[in-house]
Amino acid sequence: MTTLLGGIEAGGTKFVCAVGTGPDDIRAQVRIPTTTPEETIGQALAFFQAQMREQGPLAALGIASFGPVELHPESPMFGFITSTPKPGWRNADVAGPFRRALKIPVGFDTDVNGAALGEHHWGAAQGLDTFIYMTIGTGIGGGGLLNGRLMHGLIHPEMGHIRLPRDPQKDPFPGGCPFHGDCFEGLASGPALEKRLGQRAESLPVDHPVWALEAHYIALALTSYICTLSPQRFILGGGVMAQQHLFPLVRAEVRNLLNGYIQSPAILEHIDTYIVPPGLQDRSGVLGALALARASFASSSAP
């Protein structure tokens, strides 16, 4: 018997909703624009209700959401998006309407933790207990597993907002983050690249100097994460990392910056399998939502 699951990759521009059992068995999928919580959540709910009439009951739903989000189950705001600047979504209850209407377990986490869990179940992080999944695109964020469980802590990581060294002589762009100026996201997100260049980056040739600069910032961030929590692997997704030629540049620069200090064969000898693209390609998000559903079902049916 297969366990039918629902998943929502809840992004700031669209909600991708899917029903299925895993990567090879997605039975239905729909994209809903992110407008107001009432409208978007209403449409998503209608999709799952129609699917349940058609395909039978869902064991659980998983929601991998843009954030920041409240992840403490004991909080009255659990399952809410909290302090987002996105109009209408501040303090929006995302998980609650689904839980109340569908009456099934609802797993809820950040978009990047969801993607990380998807990669752990079916992708490039199988068998690892401490790794990082990052998206480098419109924004920069990271999630992952620490000692076998999703990264939570005080709230949840906001990996894109670490401060990096910037040499104003080599890169006069002051950064585009409204909170921190030249933090990692402020320097290296897709919009930061575009603002620095005055044009979109993806049409530039692979030997344009901006790619070496971009790889340098990504490598600075990765070395910081390596020193901070010693992950067993990095999985780098998102629109910017769709530029596959960045991978060898990032790998070489990580080794250059660490300068032999971290004596691990994973870094010194096998960096090609240490810093990798998502095993699930651009489906980490929606499959991650299904993985959250699966985990929620497993914990709700545990003795």
Added chain:
Amino acid sequence: MTTLLGGIEAGGTKFVCAVGTGPDDIRAQVRIPTTTPEETIGQALAFFQAQMREQGPLAALGIASFGPVELHPESPMFGFITSTPKPGWRNADVAGPFRRALKIPVGFDTDVNGAALGEHHWGAAQGLDTFIYMTIGTGIGGGGLLNGRLMHGLIHPEMGHIRLPRDPQKDPFPGGCPFHGDCFEGLASGPALEKRLGQRAESLPVDHPVWALEAHYIALALTSYICTLSPQRFILGGGVMAQQHLFPLVRAEVRNLLNGYIQSPAILEHIDTYIVPPGLQDRSGVLGALALARASFASSSAP
């Protein structure tokens, strides 16, 4: 019945060895200079053997060691110090001689993970599952618990070696780390302070501008760790942090740098209990070693 434990805070200048059951019951303690592995380990072993004759059997021994160390139990080098520059200690087996001679379970981890575990059992981190213990002194290092278990991952964290932004106009000192120049340790360790100033820092008045600079670098590092793994608390120990006047400076600068982005009451309202000195004062290390012993005994006697 009390469980008698042995602990070694194995540092680069001295091994502090203790026998007892916890902070209020240390029955014997000795300091042994760190010379060669044979001599230092031999003296430590003689101390514990004498104690066992006098006080009765030890349930387990814990070793909180300087590093880098090998922490993977399946590695043939488990319990070794690995790539240290300290003469004679490269690839030195530290845990093995004790395990073979004393025939009791030996817990082995980094000095900072040991101290973190001590703070978790008896100090300022009781009840937390994700927090960081840092020492800022001769070197800078960090350990802690992630999701309830000690930080390991690929090898173990090397938190002192993250890169930080440095404005050469405000701080022309290029940093003292032989691997990375102006990484956190290179900028903010005790020796870095002394090298920058041309004198030891502790005799300087509390309003000397170097303290604001030091607090700025520490706060930059802490905000990076907050964004990376969202700890529930920071415990800051070590010789530099013995300058208690640094705490309010660091707390204010962390808030300043985060700029309201991390919406947690722990940071926005209660930062005095978010960034704190060790609850065990300068005994985190040796009590941490006892905590490692306790954990090793508990896991060896688990069903």
